[in-house]
Amino acid sequence: MTPENKISWFCTYTPLEILDAAGWHPVRHFGDPDLLESADEMLHPAICPYARACLSQELRQEGPHHAFFVNSCDAMRRLYDVWKEEFQQDFVYLMDLPRNEGVWGRKLLAEEFRHLIGVLEDHSGVKITAQLIQAAGMAREEARLAYLESAKGLKGRARLEAAMRFQGGTEQPEPSSRKGRPVVLTGNLLNPTGIITSLEQAGAMVVWMDLCNGDRSFASSTYVEGDDLARLLDAMAARYLEKHPCARMQDKGRHYQLLVDRVRSEGAQGVIYASLKFCDSYLYDFPLLEERLKQEGIPLLRLESDYGDGHVGQLLTRVEAFIEMI
Amino acid sequence: MPEHGAHRELKEEVKDRFLDKLSPSMVRSKLFWASVERLSRSRLNRPQWKADRVSLAHFLRNTRDAYLKRAPVVWTNLLVPSELVIGLGCIPFYPEMAAAAVAAAGLAPRFIDRAIEIGFSSDGCSYHRCLLGCAIEGFLPEPDLLISLNYPCDSAPLSFGYAAGLFNAEQVIIDIPMPGRPSSRALLAAQLEEVAMKMAGLSGLKEEEMMRGLAESIELSNQALGYLCKVEELRKRDDCMLDGKDAMGNISVLSGCLGSQAGAEFYRLLLHELEERGSVGEDSKRLMWMHLKPWYSQAIFDVLDRHGVRVVCEEYTHSCWEAMDAGDPFNSLAAKVGNHFLVGPLERRASHLVRLADNYRVDGAIHYNHWGCRQSCGGAVHIKRELRRRGIPTLLLDGDCVDHREYQEGQISTRLEAFLESLN
Ligand code: SF4
Numbered sequence: 132m133t134p135e136n137k138i139s140w141f142c143t144y145t146p147l148e149i150l151d152a153a154g155w156h157p158v159r160h161f162g163d164p165d166l167l168e169s170a171d172e173m174l175h176p177a178i179c180p181y182a183r184a185c186l187s188q189e190l191r192q193e194g195p196h197h198a199f200f201v202n203s204c205d206a207m208r209r210l211y212d213v214w215k216e217e218f219q220q221d222f223v224y225l226m227d228l229p230r231n232e233g234v235w236g237r238k239l240l241a242e243e244f245r246h247l248i249g250v251l252e253d254h255s256g257v258k259i260t261a262q263l264i265q266a267a268g269m270a271r272e273e274a275r276l277a278y279l280e281s282a283k284g285l286k287g288r289a290r291l292e293a294a295m296r297f298q299g300g301t302e303q304p305e306p307s308s309r310k311g312r313p314v315v316l317t318g319n320l321l322n323p324t325g326i327i328t329s330l331e332q333a334g335a336m337v338v339w340m341d342l343c344n345g346d347r348s349f350a351s352s353t354y355v356e357g358d359d360l361a362r363l364l365d366a367m368a369a370r371y372l373e374k375h376p377c378a379r380m381q382d383k384g385r386h387y388q389l390l391v392d393r394v395r396s397e398g399a400q401g402v403i404y405a406s407l408k409f410c411d412s413y414l415y416d417f418p419l420l421e422e423r424l425k426q427e428g429i430p431l432l433r434l435e436s437d438y439g440d441g442h443v444g445q446l447l448t449r450v451e452a453f454i455e456m457i
Numbered sequence: 458m459p460e461h462g463a464h465r466e467l468k469e470e471v472k473d474r475f476l477d478k479l480s481p482s483m484v485r486s487k488l489f490w491a492s493v494e495r496l497s498r499s500r501l502n503r504p505q506w507k508a509d510r511v512s513l514a515h516f517l518r519n520t521r522d523a524y525l526k527r528a529p530v531v532w533t534n535l536l537v538p539s540e541l542v543i544g545l546g547c548i549p550f551y552p553e554m555a556a557a558a559v560a561a562a563g564l565a566p567r568f569i570d571r572a573i574e575i576g577f578s579s580d581g582c583s584y585h586r587c588l589l590g591c592a593i594e595g596f597l598p599e600p601d602l603l604i605s606l607n608y609p610c611d612s613a614p615l616s617f618g619y620a621a622g623l624f625n626a627e628q629v630i631i632d633i634p635m636p637g638r639p640s641s642r643a644l645l646a647a648q649l650e651e652v653a654m655k656m657a658g659l660s661g662l663k664e665e666e667m668m669r670g671l672a673e674s675i676e677l678s679n680q681a682l683g684y685l686c687k688v689e690e691l692r693k694r695d696d697c698m699l700d701g702k703d704a705m706g707n708i709s710v711l712s713g714c715l716g717s718q719a720g721a722e723f724y725r726l727l728l729h730e731l732e733e734r735g736s737v738g739e740d741s742k743r744l745m746w747m748h749l750k751p752w753y754s755q756a757i758f759d760v761l762d763r764h765g766v767r768v769v770c771e772e773y774t775h776s777c778w779e780a781m782d783a784g785d786p787f788n789s790l791a792a793k794v795g796n797h798f799l800v801g802p803l804e805r806r807a808s809h810l811v812r813l814a815d816n817y818r819v820d821g822a823i824h825y826n827h828w829g830c831r832q833s834c835g836g837a838v839h840i841k842r843e844l845r846r847r848g849i850p851t852l853l854l855d856g857d858c859v860d861h862r863e864y865q866e867g868q869i870s871t872r873l874e875a876f877l878e879s880l881n
């Protein structure tokens with residue numbers, strides 16, 4: 132990788148195989164949770180702290196600042212706007228993402244892939260063929276399976292760090308020796324040194340992380356085969372929309388069912404819902420999920436993260452009480 | 458019941474007679490609506506503009522019909538084109554506007570707190586917390602269908618998702634594609650057509666009736682647009698009587714009445730009256746207002762008045778689409794909605810605001826940062842910069858449009874005073 136072909140990505144719906152095929156080296160941006168206040172000048176403080184942490188870190192870094200955004204939420208769209216304005220020399224792209232998983236959603240996303248390919252080809256002069264995408268998809272699929280293999284037995288923070296490493300980070304996870312009550316963690320995105328660490332201290336053993344920087348990124352395959360580019364992209368769009376969804380997608384029923392299935396298959400005794408402040412997708416999701424888990428008899432604890440998680444100490448008692456209760 | 462158009466005395470009377478005793482069954486009784494409508498026609502209702510009488514009557518009728526279930530009720534968020542719903546014989550109900558009306562009546566905190574009790578976070582937009590609280594308490598008309606567009610914000614698709622479960626009704630989310638893509642228009646038109654078929658099914662319209670209904674509503678919308686454009690020309694004059702603090706309420710007409718007789722009549726009357734009525738008679742500083750205003754308080758505008766500053770244009774109440782082709786409703790509506798300045802990247806909103814600022818020759822601008830509105834607050838700094846580049850000083854005011862408990866009167870007026878001083 133040269134700095135010139137490194138491109139930051141932020142959302143698990145990013146079509147990494149297309150970026151790979153175009154010769155980019157996509158690396159997930161996690162931002163610096165300790166710096167996020169420095170973004171206040173540009174993004175209102177009531178915007179997702181992940182978005183603000185990414186911006187803060189980038190503003191302090193040398194370029195290039197190539198970045199690939201997905202129009203997944205208001206915060207991401209606004210982060211894209213600022214990024215585009217700040218880093219005018221760099222390749223900064225916003226891809227649309229439907230909420231519908233049905234026929235119009237698939238068409239829209241396939242069109243987005245087609246449009247993206249055109250833009251990437253114009254930008255780099257590289258012809259992006261079905262074969263290139265398929266080969267990149269295969270490599271991505273191998274990496275996904277490698278993560279799932281290497282994550283076997285990893286719990287909590289170590290598991291999250293492994294997931295982040297596979298998304299482009301560099302740290303090697305320390306295998307966790309802690310024991311505790313098995314729980315599934317669900318939410319948007321967490322910092323590995325924050326809430327998740329306190330969960331371990333409180334006696335929770337996180338066996339699956341339905342987080343977008345955790346296992347959710349690896350839960351579904353997007354690999355498709357075919358020599359015809361148009362058909363390949365249609366199939367890819369369908370696969371992307373069939374992925375294990377996050378709370379922004381329309382089909383809540385499927386989202387919740389997959390979570391319940393995961394709780395059962397992992398033998399978890401409860402669910403911890405930990406989401407970043409100001410993330411509307413998750414703020415509006417909670418009451419519905421709570422209702423569903425209640426019907427299933429699965430205990431649930433809600434925690435909130437500001438990404439930096441300086442307050443985790445205060446959460447310990449609540450988590451301990453929850454662990455005791457389950 | 459919309460806040461728009463109701464005269465203060467009328468509001469007082471409604472408050473005394475009904476608000477304190479308001480219950481879900483009351484808003485579903487014919488007697489209640491008969492009394493409200495009688496009151497609105499009484500001498501107590503002396504709106505500032507004759508046009509307001511038309512819009513008030515329209516909203517009262519629509520809201521009554523929605524509660525009394527006289528036609529299928531479709532919940533819609535701000536950008537859903539009312540022409541589509543009206544043309545198909547359904548009643549569009551805009552819960553976000555209902556939340557503004559509830560706020561204006563001073564009732565929002567009770568409903569907001571109810572939503573929080575259920576688990577909705579206080580970090581979310583209070584329009585949506587309020588409407589969810591109202592829905593949970595049984596105060597909103599039950600929808601037969603909920604339509605939310607993926608713009609202007611994430612809140613509507615998400616909160617309507619909850620409401621759909623509550624009422625066991627279908628929710629359709631329409632994904633407006635990114636503007637400027639070759640297939641954007643066609644993809645949006647196809648989604649609009651699909652949802653139109655659903656509405657036609659609800660109201661029992663055959664295909665030709667559906668197309669006739671749409672053609673009619675588009676014609677009426679075009680008429681309204683024609684008058685609105687002329688209203689805008691008059692508003693550009695130095696001395697225009699229509700103050701933005703009042704015009705801001707017209708968002709309910711622009712979003713909810715187009716496609717109806719009332720929509721066209723409203724703008725026709727407004728134009729007529731603007732042509733007739735003279736000038737404000739004084740020179741004043743000209744302001745642009747961005748995003749929405751607090752519906753429960755006039756305090757900000759009192760300060761503006763004291764400083765001789767007038768809001769001459771507002772972000773959401775101007776025309777931003779072309780006349781439509783009644784023979785091609787879905788493509789036309791797709792063009793109208795898909796090109797809205799709130800769709801896609803912020804540069805589109807910024808250009809709209811810069812254009813407004815230029816056209817209305819503003820001396821300054823205020824962006825009201827409604828707590829929890831990521832789409833607008835998230836872009837406020839950028840917009841401020843864009844305006845500053847053009848020499849337009851801009852104030853970002855943090856507050857809440859719906860929840861008066863979040864309104865820091867002292868802080869707001871200190872910052873506002875300082876800003877207004879600097880303008881002078
Ligand atoms: S955490 Fe939520 S608000 Fe932040 S980027 Fe993800 S979906 Fe958007």
Ligand code: SF4
Binds near residue numbers: 582609612830
């Ligand atoms: S105020 Fe903002 S978040 Fe709330 S409904 Fe309006 S656009 Fe959406």
